[in-house]
Amino acid sequence: MGTKLKYRHELKFLINRQQYFIIRQRLINLMDRDQHVGSNGEYHIRSLYFDDIDNSALHEKLGGIRQRCKYRIRIYNVQEHVIHFEKKIKLNDYIAKVKEPITLDMYRSILAGDFQALYVPEKPLLMELYQQMNHRLLRPKVIVDYVREPLIYPNGNVRITFDKNLRTGLHAVDIFDKNLRPVAAIDDNFIILEVKYDEFIPEAIRAALQLEGLNRQSASKYVICRKFLKENSWEDY
Numbered sequence: 001m002g003t004k005l006k007y008r009h010e011l012k013f014l015i016n017r018q019q020y021f022i023i024r025q026r027l028i029n030l031m032d033r034d035q036h037v038g039s040n041g042e043y044h045i046r047s048l049y050f051d052d053i054d055n056s057a058l059h060e061k062l063g064g065i066r067q068r069c070k071y072r073i074r075i076y077n078v079q080e081h082v083i084h085f086e087k088k089i090k091l092n093d094y095i096a097k098v099k100e101p102i103t104l105d106m107y108r109s110i111l112a113g114d115f116q117a118l119y120v121p122e123k124p125l126l127m128e129l130y131q132q133m134n135h136r137l138l139r140p141k142v143i144v145d146y147v148r149e150p151l152i153y154p155n156g157n158v159r160i161t162f163d164k165n166l167r168t169g170l171h172a173v174d175i176f177d178k179n180l181r182p183v184a185a186i187d188d189n190f191i192i193l194e195v196k197y198d199e200f201i202p203e204a205i206r207a208a209l210q211l212e213g214l215n216r217q218s219a220s221k222y223v224i225c226r227k228f229l230k231e232n233s234w235e236d237y
Helices: 017-028 056-062 104-111 124-135 203-209 221-231
Strands: 008-016 043-051 067-076 083-091 094-101 139-153 158-168 190-197
Touching: 008 017, 017 139, 017 158, 017 190, 017 203, 043 056, 043 221, 056 067, 056 221, 083 104, 083 124, 094 124, 139 221, 158 203, 158 221
Parallel strands: none
Antiparallel strands: 008 094, 008 190, 043 067, 043 139, 067 083, 083 094, 139 158, 158 190
8 A cells, every 4th residue: 555554453342231331430530532522422433334246355254364354435423524435454453444535426426336436546545446346346235333432542542442333224335325224233232342552551441441351252343234134134145
């Protein structure tokens, strides 16, 4: 991509509401709220995930491939002014992210199958997507929708997020569809806890999390939502 990727640690856990309240209570006095949250300490995320003709992102994840990537378009609070096309790269427990803003018109073009909108030679990620869509038939697959409560801690660049109410858009692929009614992809009692950090987790935060007692979550939100579609006979892969 030209620029050196910055890899961070990423750990995921599946917790229940009771664990959430306990862990959140311990962390709330240690960490700061993210600046983008609303008055309730949360914001809404909706992503449109893409995959290629072989469903590589899905199968590489399910197959435990050490290095893999996913492409997605992401918006916040269902607003049109910030739209990012992102490439998330995973290497074991490390992640890196490359992203590029796109306009609503570009988004509409991509959704309509006009990939020429991505042909921007000075933007390597958009050019990569253009190639993927033309040669690997990269296409929209599923909408992933949830509410995120993020906490941050500058020392170690720690970011802890509680992702709640995980929903899938089923067969819909327009993230701005006013009539979209996402359905629960997992039991609402479960919350996905993600812990991201650069080099280390400060001891106070590590103690508050008590990671040893938590259930490591291997499935990504993308995989959970794709599997939900399959189990409900919406698609084959």
